[in-house]
Amino acid sequence: MYTPVLRVARPTDDIDALMHFYCDGLGFEKLSSFNDHNGFNGVMLGRSQAPYHFEFTHQIGHIVGKAPTQDHLLIFYVPDAASLKDIIQRMQHCGFSTVASYNPYWDEKGCCFEDPDGYRIVLQQAEWTL
Template identity: 45%
Template sequence: MTPVLRIARASDDFEGVLRFYERGLGFDVLARFADHDGFDGLILGHPNGPWHLEFTRHPDHVAPPPPGPESLLVLYLPDPSAWRAAVARMTGAGFDPVPALNPYWNMRGHTFADPEGWRVVLQNAGWSV
């Protein structure tokens, strides 16, 4: 069985997160929870995918700021037409690319900042070990 990777972080802007990751990146809402030991949450990703993102909030805690412009979530999209469609979906949802700090990501990709400043790269390349 393939392990599932969950990347979890706090968020104070669930509406912005949904606009960015669901409308912009095309992720599905896999689950939601409310008042789980005081936390609300959203889990986003692709059904049957080996990874997903979890966003949590708590009324007594403020989400920390993003760590910096080199802390990236990179999505490799090797098919040029799929990559162009993903970039068009992001810009259509109101998100424009931002310059990457590392120029490598600008050569074959576009970097986008979510409403809280966390960065995602749509990279027009494949990746293998």
Template identity: 40%
Template sequence: MNEGGSARESSNAWPDALRVAQVRIARPTDRLDEVVRFYVEGLGLRELDRFVDHAGYDGVMVGLPGAEYHLEFTTHVDGSPGAAPSAENLLVLYFESERHRDEVAGRLGAFGVEPVSAENPFWAANGGVTFPDPDGWRIVLMPRPVF
């Protein structure tokens, strides 16, 4: 803990031993156009970059403003390894308020995506709403940060 600061304040900084500039979570899909449409038009993330035919891969990066944290979706000419491994593979987005969570949930509903029950009851018990993307990977929309 920093002198005069709280443990929470000091936990918001990257550790000195891990000088990371960006974080990317990447996964394959056989439905690249559908997945990108879900995350950009449905969820509301921004398309940051894309590439075509890089060693047989096409890909799109989507994310939040600033591009320090983003998702990459790729497709390969030979196909992908398959669908989501379990219902517990989650992307959890924490909103500033229930109203902000509800706006996105409403947009996904208007987009034709129906919420599903979370496997872990923690999410629903704390106000989370879970949606599947076109590949079955799940997005949990939480009404507020937990810390």
């Protein structure tokens, strides 16, 4: 059966700040990038074997601003407590602090970080099950 690859794409005003957050902090890899493609710069971040990646783009001369709400989330399920602890420590070492989740449910078994654009990442200590 075919498993589709998911790309989450969104604009930003600061690609470099997002690279620090997602690569240095969360441990993603820079998969690809482009410069001045029809007035846009961009970068794709993720893990080479994962069925998802993120594309952040910046339109030259255009300002997009911050996230519209504190409840715009990307949630990563990390079942292993030691792995979750390592990620949190790496994020903190890179200068990122946890923030209280808008929905307190996410703070029960995990923690939340806010990226430079105001979008939030939840690191949830649980396995994804339906």
